[in-house]
Amino acid sequence: MALNKQIAEVEKKIRAAFEAFDYQSNNTVDVREIGTIIYSLGRFPSQAELHNFIAEVEEDQTGYIHLDRFLPAMSYVLMEHKFPPISEDVLLQAFEVLDSEKKGYLDPDDLSQYMMEEGETFTQEEMDEMLTALTDHETNLIYSKDLLNHLIMDPEV
Structure with missing residues (x-):
């Protein structure tokens, strides 16, 4: 049960960070905002890691990322402590x-x-x-x- 609560807290933080850049309120953000969103969540990928992450979550090279694709990928990053924070x-x-x-x-x-x-x-x-x-x-x-x-x-x- 504690794991489910932790996952819910992680997802809540991710949604809040994502929604801050969802200017159209349509569950999408410009791909150029993804780095800022990840940084705001306390994770600091290299440029190569950021590029690979975006390639994973961007659908059809549209220039936009949908929350449905971002949320599970970013949850994994946070839960598995990927892209370590700067000390x-x-x-x-x-x-x-x-x-x-x-x-x-x-x-x-x-x-x-x-x-x-x-x-x-x-x-x-x-x-x-x-x-x-x-x-x-x-x-x-x-x-x-x-x-x-x-x-x-x-x-x-």
Whole structure:
């Protein structure tokens, strides 16, 4: 019975993450959102793993993923601990690289500039979504503790 409850909790988290990107409310999301959904669930596949996952769940190369195909595949990923999460130490080190003055927070504009110009760059829309979730609305800053809380998932899932 405990396993069924755990599966139900996992599926609930997956549905919530999926529905956040189901802009048409038709149980489909743009294939380009899948990486963000997986990251929001605390899993971090390599680009090759992400590509293979998308190939598994995308139907007929339509550019859209249906919840009916995504839910069982993502449930398996979470239940079997595939695409391991990034450790808290590694995340903290990354934050500290950006927080060179050791203030404990980042300015959203500085983070946006970095994320849109370095490595695998983010789009303005992706940055806006991320900053909405991470920025303290009273101070308009991104604190390391809040960032870590958003990026580190419950190890039970």
